[in-house]
Structures are given as structure tokens and as C-alpha cells.
Amino acid sequence: MDKALIDGYAVNSKDIAEADTNTPVTLKLIGEANVGNTNTFTVSAKETVKISKGAIMPENTNSVVMPEDTLTEGKKVKVFASVVTGCQVAKKAEDSKAGDVFILKQRKIRPQDIGGIIGLGYRQIKVFKKPRVTIIPTGNELVPIDIEPEPTQITSSNSYVLRGFVEQLGGIGKIASIVRDELKLVKKAVLKALEVSDMVIISGGCSTGTKDYTLRALQEIEGSKVLAHSVAMKPGGHVLLAIVNGKPVIGLPGHPVSSLTSFHVFAKPVLRKLSGDPRSFWQIAKDTPSIEAILTKNIKSPEGKEDYVRVRLRELDNGTTSAYPFTGRSSFLSTLVKSHGIIKICADCTALYEGDVVDVLLF
Amino acid sequence: MDKALIDGYAVNSKDIAEADTNTPVTLKLIGEANVGNTNTFTVSAKETVKISKGAIMPENTNSVVMPEDTLTEGKKVKVFASVVTGCQVAKKAEDSKAGDVFILKQRKIRPQDIGGIIGLGYRQIKVFKKPRVTIIPTGNELVPIDIEPEPTQITSSNSYVLRGFVEQLGGIGKIASIVRDELKLVKKAVLKALEVSDMVIISGGCSTGTKDYTLRALQEIEGSKVLAHSVAMKPGGHVLLAIVNGKPVIGLPGHPVSSLTSFHVFAKPVLRKLSGDPRSFWQIAKDTPSIEAILTKNIKSPEGKEDYVRVRLRELDNGTTSAYPFTGRSSFLSTLVKSHGIIKICADCTALYEGDVVDVLLF
Numbered sequence: 001m002d003k004a005l006i007d008g009y010a011v012n013s014k015d016i017a018e019a020d021t022n023t024p025v026t027l028k029l030i031g032e033a034n035v036g037n038t039n040t041f042t043v044s045a046k047e048t049v050k051i052s053k054g055a056i057m058p059e060n061t062n063s064v065v066m067p068e069d070t071l072t073e074g075k076k077v078k079v080f081a082s083v084v085t086g087c088q089v090a091k092k093a094e095d096s097k098a099g100d101v102f103i104l105k106q107r108k109i110r111p112q113d114i115g116g117i118i119g120l121g122y123r124q125i126k127v128f129k130k131p132r133v134t135i136i137p138t139g140n141e142l143v144p145i146d147i148e149p150e151p152t153q154i155t156s157s158n159s160y161v162l163r164g165f166v167e168q169l170g171g172i173g174k175i176a177s178i179v180r181d182e183l184k185l186v187k188k189a190v191l192k193a194l195e196v197s198d199m200v201i202i203s204g205g206c207s208t209g210t211k212d213y214t215l216r217a218l219q220e221i222e223g224s225k226v227l228a229h230s231v232a233m234k235p236g237g238h239v240l241l242a243i244v245n246g247k248p249v250i251g252l253p254g255h256p257v258s259s260l261t262s263f264h265v266f267a268k269p270v271l272r273k274l275s276g277d278p279r280s281f282w283q284i285a286k287d288t289p290s291i292e293a294i295l296t297k298n299i300k301s302p303e304g305k306e307d308y309v310r311v312r313l314r315e316l317d318n319g320t321t322s323a324y325p326f327t328g329r330s331s332f333l334s335t336l337v338k339s340h341g342i343i344k345i346c347a348d349c350t351a352l353y354e355g356d357v358v359d360v361l362l363f
Numbered sequence: 364m365d366k367a368l369i370d371g372y373a374v375n376s377k378d379i380a381e382a383d384t385n386t387p388v389t390l391k392l393i394g395e396a397n398v399g400n401t402n403t404f405t406v407s408a409k410e411t412v413k414i415s416k417g418a419i420m421p422e423n424t425n426s427v428v429m430p431e432d433t434l435t436e437g438k439k440v441k442v443f444a445s446v447v448t449g450c451q452v453a454k455k456a457e458d459s460k461a462g463d464v465f466i467l468k469q470r471k472i473r474p475q476d477i478g479g480i481i482g483l484g485y486r487q488i489k490v491f492k493k494p495r496v497t498i499i500p501t502g503n504e505l506v507p508i509d510i511e512p513e514p515t516q517i518t519s520s521n522s523y524v525l526r527g528f529v530e531q532l533g534g535i536g537k538i539a540s541i542v543r544d545e546l547k548l549v550k551k552a553v554l555k556a557l558e559v560s561d562m563v564i565i566s567g568g569c570s571t572g573t574k575d576y577t578l579r580a581l582q583e584i585e586g587s588k589v590l591a592h593s594v595a596m597k598p599g600g601h602v603l604l605a606i607v608n609g610k611p612v613i614g615l616p617g618h619p620v621s622s623l624t625s626f627h628v629f630a631k632p633v634l635r636k637l638s639g640d641p642r643s644f645w646q647i648a649k650d651t652p653s654i655e656a657i658l659t660k661n662i663k664s665p666e667g668k669e670d671y672v673r674v675r676l677r678e679l680d681n682g683t684t685s686a687y688p689f690t691g692r693s694s695f696l697s698t699l700v701k702s703h704g705i706i707k708i709c710a711d712c713t714a715l716y717e718g719d720v721v722d723v724l725l726f
Contacts, residue, residue, distance in 0.1 A: 001514055001515075005618075007570060007571070007572050032573075034503075034572075034573075034574055035502060035503055035504040035544075035574065036502070036503030036504040036515060036516070036544075037515065038513075038515050052572050052573075052574060053570060053572070053617075053618070054502075054504060054517075054617065054618075056515060100697075102697065102700060103700055110527070110726070111523075111524045111525070111526075111527025111528045111531065112524050112527075112619075112623055112699040112700065112726070113699075113700050114520070114523045114524055114527055115520045115521065115523060115524040115619055115623075115696060115699060115700075116696050116697060116699060116700035118508055118518055118520035118523060119518070119520055119619070119696040121518075123508060123509070139398065139399075139417075140397075140398055140399035141398040141399040141417060145481060145486060146486070150401075151364055151419075152364070152399055152400065152401050152419060153399070154417075155481055155482070155484075157477070157478045157481035157482055158478060160474075160477045160478060160481060161474045161475050161477055161478040162474070163474075164473070164474025164475075164477055165474045168474065207370065207416065208370075209370050209415050209416070210397075210415075211397055211398065211415060254416075254417065255368075255416070255417075256475075256478055256482070260475055260478075280703075281676075281678045281684075282654065282676045282703045282704070282725060285652060285654050285725060286652050286725040289648060289649050289652035291645065291648050313644075313645045315644045321644075321645075333478055333479050333482040334463075334465065334479060336475040336476075336478060336479060337465060337466055337475065337476050337478075337479035340643075340645045341645070362645060362648060362649040363473070363475070
């Protein structure tokens with residue numbers, strides 16, 4: 001059924017074809033059509049029905065005239081303007097046709113898409129399962145957040161940061177108990193996590209020190225394939241990428257800044273893939289908002305390594321944005337908090353200079 | 364306690380001040396310091412300790428030499444490069460000082476901020492309560508989603524769209540039962556919702572038709588103050604803004620596109636305010652990602668009204684993005700699904716032209 005798109009008068013456009021400001025056409029008002037009414041009108045020549053937005057168009061009408069183009073006196077409506085046929089009318093089924101692609105597979109469903117889906121008559125759709133990600137904190141120095149650390153101990157915090165990002169990306173993050181630096185224990189914890197997870201993240205133990213067991217643990221697990229160990233990036237080069245029976249396992253460095261950077265570069269794309277891989281450029285643009293800014297300081301960058309530098313942004317009076325790079329030591333947790341985004345310096349670029357315009361990924 | 368930032372050799376920088384590739388300095392290796400060790404070493408002149416990243420620096424050392432600058436033979440370590448004092452060492456409490464502002468009030472807490480908060484020793488922080496928003500669908504034509512609509516009926520869907528947006532913005536969205544177009548019922552539903560909510564959204568009944576009771580219902584509620592009814596925008600001009608005893612009440616038009624547009628313009632800022640009002644420009648940039656695109660069609664826009672036009676984006680081969688505007692009738696739910704963003708045309712602008720560069724807010 002056709003419906004009115006505005007409040008006004010339902011007419012047959014032919015009846016008022018000659019109407020204008022100086023020579024109005026007078027129609028006879030025969031009733032009022034409201035939303036939800038089931039008694040529909042049939043209109044004869046030179047007749048009209050007052051109609052509400054959303055109400056069903058009376059028979060023999062095809063257009064709606066706006067109230068401001070009319071003057072009503074009792075049962076007479078003077079119309080001062082002609083309309084195009086179909087004006088302000090929603091034709092039945094005009095909204096979508098059989099065979100139309102309405103929503104492409106793998107689109108991340110937005111609130112407005114839910115409206116469209118309901119409108120089309122669907123009550124259930126298949127969606128990707130939220131990936132379950134277990135995060136395993138490792139390290140003899142770590143204590144849980146509810147234990148007061150001794151001077152040589154550190155409160156385990158990376159896993160909370162990682163869980164936050166996992167959930168931001170649509171996953172379900174579970175933090176496992178802290179695992180001590182022992183080959184057997186690390187291996188056991190990874191096996192246990194794989195049983196209940198779609199992806200496993202091991203925090204710490206990914207370097208090449210004598211106490212770093214993540215690589216060895218993974219090598220000993222049946223069906224595991226280590227794809228990379230250490231990559232040419234800074235910070236966060238000590239990353240470990242593996243697949244165990246089809247499930248991604250990622251080892252991240254223990255240092256907070258390195259951990260976050262490696263997660264950003266390697267774990268985020270894997271998680272996006274697991275939760276449905278939004279392929280559209282506009283969805284990627286929406287998920288990774290960035291801002292152009294002007295560097296306030298020179299940055300040296302190691303040749304042959306991708307370099308990720310945290311920056312703090314400031315809005316300048318002239319409408320531009322400045323980016324102050326934190327080039328200090330990577331352990332400073334406070335720079336993570338103080339920074340607003342990250343810039344990537346390509347492997348073959350060895351320096352950026354004060355005044356350079358950089359693209360800052362907000363994170 | 365100072366800690367090593369890399370795996371290497373803990374030294375006193377004075378001992379190796381003269382070291383270079385041709386004239387290495389030989390140090391005596393007296394032990395190994397690992398993370399979590401409590402027995403700390405005391406180093407004498409020309410001595411060194413092998414140290415793991417994160418381990419406590421031995422007494423009398425101040426810097427860490429990278430392994431690649433050394434050659435170890437049994438208990439002798441040859442150092443081929445000098446270091447700056449403090450190199451690769453994290454000084455105790457260097458990460459933050461008393462009196463520092465660590466996180467500004469009203470920042471939206473990011474995952475990395477959680478790491479910083481835990482690192483500083485906090486286990487609890489005060490945050491804004493998630494605003495509870497009740498959405499009231501009104502209209503005689505509406506049926507719930509689990510009822511098959513008659514030809515004159517429409518499945519209630521706007522409230523699901525609105526709830527999606529409320530939750531995206533950090534609120535808790537509750538959908539009330541559908542309310543028929545009766546003054547008494549609308550008023551009752553609003554009063555009931557106000558009892559349990561921080562904000563109320565009424566969907567539909569905000570126009571000036573005979574069946575539109577939202578305005579009258581609000582006028583009859585004690586303590587209510589209507590701030591605006593109908594604004595100069597398109598679509599979505601029939602919006603109603605009110606405050607009832609300090610709580611925001613927003614009436615939105617029933618048409619899907621109008622509803623979404625009014626929500627975007629009026630309800631979003633209110634919700635952001637209720638959930639903590641992130642004041643920083645970079646947070647706003649992050650929350651409202653936009654993209655530059657080139658219009659593919661002329662758009663006429665009514666003078667004196669802000670115009671919001673949905674656009675569909677396409678990535679072009681030359682790296683630019685095109686924006687196809689949906690200028691058709693506002694009832695088309697499918698254009699909400701097909702569009703990727705929205706452009707705003709100011710009240711005093713009456714047209715945009717094919718080829719114009721526009722700023723598209725992704726939504």
C-alpha cells in the first residue's frame with residue numbers, strides 16, 4: 001500500500017495540474033486518513049482527503065499537497081500549487097525489490113542496519129561468533145592485582161590492557177592465571193587455553209633470554225607451526241606468531257609499550273578476521289580513526305625497522321594539530337597514558353623532522 | 364629500584380668511557396641478574412653483571428650495554444662501545460612523580476589507561492555511571508517485532524536502532540512497550556520511564572498532527588520545560604527537546620531517516636554529556652570519524668534549514684573517495700542501510716555541486 005510521506009492533502013495530481021498562486025483549484029474535503037486507519041477512502045474527481053504522514057493513500061490519489069500550499073474553509077480546500085505525480089508518496093515495496101542485495105555479507109551490523117533488517121521482515125540473522133581470546137600473563141616477577149607487590153615484583157597489568165582491546169574489537173577476553181617462567185607450566189597453560197579459546201595471547205617470555213620459554217613451549221606443542229619470532233619493528237619486535245591446529249597464538253613482549261605496539265600491529269588484524277573481517281574501506285576508516293598533525297620534534301628511526309612512535313596531540317590556535325613524539329625509553333607506562341595516538345615510520349625512513357605532517361592513528 | 368630496560372650487561376658507565384671498536388674495555392663478569400631475583404649484586408670497578416630486561420640494576424651500576432657491543436669469553440666481557448650514563452635503565456619512580464596529573468578527569472578510559480592506573484597502584488577509580496535511557500515507541504500503526512503486521516500496520520523498528528546507538532555511546536538502552544496515540548497513555552509512559560531512567564526518548568508523535576500527543580503530554584507533566592519543538596533542519600525537523608526535573612527528554616520523529624538524523628544531531632551530544640562529556644578534541648575526533656569525498660551529483664538544499672544528506676561512498680582507483688547522495692524521499696529505510704555516512708549542509712547554503720569535496724561523517 002502507498003503511504004503519505006508528509007502531513008497534507010491527498011490528491012490526484014491531474015486535478016490540480018493548473019493550480020498556482022493566482023488561480024487556485026478548489027477541492028472537496030471528504031475525510032481524514034490517519035495512521036493505523038483501516039477504512040480507506042475512495043476519492044472522485046476534484047476531491048481530497050486530509051492525510052497524516054504514514055497513513056495509507058486513498059484510492060485514486062497519487063500525491064500529497066503540503067498544507068502551506070492550501071487554504072481550507074470548511075469542506076473546501078483551495079490548492080495554490082500543482083505537484084508532480086507521486087509527490088510525497090512512498091510506493092509500496094519501493095524500499096526494496098526481490099533480488100536486491102540489501103546488506104553485504106561480513107558487514108559489521110550498525111544500529112541503522114538493524115532497522116533495515118526488521119523492516120524487511122527478518123527477525124533473525126546469522127552473525128559471526130564473538131571470538132574468545134585467552135590472555136596468559138607469564139613471568140616470575142608478576143603478582144595478581146589483589147596482592148601487594150614486593151620490591152622485586154610487578155603487578156600484572158598488561159593482560160588488563162589486552163583484554164580491554166580484545167573487547168573493544170568485539171571479542172571476549174579472558175585473563176588466565178599468572179604462569180611462572182617454566183617450560184612445562186607455559187606449555188600446559190597454552191594447551192589449556194587452546195581448549196576453550198579461538199585465539200591465545202601469551203604476554204611475556206617472547207624474547208631470547210634464558211628465562212623466555214614461550215617459543216620453546218610452542219615448539220613442543222603438537223600441531224603448532226611458528227610463523228615468526230622477532231620481527232623488524234620497534235618497539236615490540238620480540239613478537240611470536242604461531243598457529244596451533246588452526247588457532248592463532250600470539251606471544252607479546254612483556255614491556256607495556258612493546259606489548260601494546262605488537263598487539264596493535266599483529267593481534268588486531270587477526271581479531272578482526274576472526275570476528276568477520278570487515279572488508280569495506282569505509283568500515284576500516286571508521287575502525288581506525290586518524291588525524292593529521294605537525295611534528296614538534298625531530299625523530300631518529302632505526303634503518304631497516306618499522307618504528308612506531310607514540311605522540312601527544314595538541315590543538316593549535318590556527319586550527320592545526322601538533323604531535324609531540326615520545327621517543328624516550330619504552331618502559332614508560334605513563335607515555336601510553338599521555339599519548340593520544342601512534343605514528344608509523346617505515347623501515348626505509350631514518351628520520352622525521354619538526355614540521356613534518358604525519359598521520360596519527362588515534363588509539 | 365632501578366631496572367634494566369634490555370637484556371645486556373649492567374655496568375658503571377665510567378668504567379667503559381674509553382671503549383670503542385678498536386680499544387675495547389674488558390670487564391669481569393661476576394654473575395647474572397634475572398627478573399624476580401631478590402639477591403642483588405654489588406659491583407666493584409671494572410666488573411659487570413649479565414642482566415635480563417626488567418631485572419633490578421646491581422649496586423654501583425648505572426647503565427646497560429647491549430650484547431651486540433660485547434664479546435664474552437668465560438668470565439671476561441669485552442665492551443666495544445661507551446654508553447651514556449643511565450642508558451637503558453628505568454629509574455625508580457621515573458614513570459610518574461607526586462603531583463603529576465596522570466589522567467585528566469572526564470577522559471574516556473582507554474585500555475592502555477587501565478594499565479597505567481594499575482601500574483600506579485590504584486585498584487579502583489571513580490567513573491561516570493552509564494546513563495540509562497528508556498526509548499518509548501509511540502503510534503497506533505506499530506506492532507511489536509514478534510507480531511505479524513496487518514497491511515495497515517508497521518513493525519516497530521526505530522527503537523531497536525535507537526537502542527543500538529545508545530549502547531554504542533556507552534549508555535544502557537531499554538525499550539518500553541509500544542504506546543498508542545492517546546494523550547493519557549503517552550503521559551503515563553513518560554512518567555513511568557522517568558522514574559527509572561537518566562534520559563527518555565519518545566519515538567514518534569512529535570509532529571503537529573491531530574494524533575501527535577508528545578508535546579501535549581510533556582506540557583502536562585509537572586516540572587517539565589519544553590526547550591524546542593520543531594527546528595530548522597531537514598530531515599528530522601520535528602524534534603522535541605525538553606527537561607523534566609533535570610532529566611533530558613527528547614521526542615524524535617517516527618520516520619526512520621528523520622529519527623536517526625534528529626538522534627544524531629540532538630540526542631548524541633546529550634548522551635555524551637551524561638556519560639562524562641569527553642572534552643578533548645582528539646577524543647571527539649576518535650568518536651566521530653569522518654572521510655573526505657567528492658560528490659557525484661548536485662544537491663539542492665532548502666535555504667534557512669540545516670540539511671543532512673546520506674551518502675554512499677566508493678573508493679576510486681585514483682585513491683580518492685566518491686560520495687553518492689541519497690536525495691530521495693526520507694522514508695526509505697534502505698538508504699539508511701546503503702549509506703555509509705552523512706554530510707551536513709549549512710542553513711545558508713542552498714546547493715552543493717558534483718565535484719565538490721565534502722566531509723562525510725561515517726555512521
